[in-house]
């Protein structure tokens with residue numbers, strides 16, 4: 547199964563990043579924090595918190611896989 551992940555925004559304009567949690571083989575979303583410096587979220591199965599920095603040194607990928 548290929549991970550299909552892309553930058554999108556909710557109806558309210560909140561940015562989020564689709565992510566596939568490799569260890570739990572499930573999908574989730576990382577939402578941009580209030581500062582706009584990172585996407586944050588938790589694995590829906592194991593609950594491990596995950597964070598991806600936004601910016602030049604952060605991720606700009608549309609295909610994101612997290613290990614949890």
Ligand SMILES: [Zn+2]
Nearest residue numbers: 570589592614
């Ligand atoms: Zn997990």
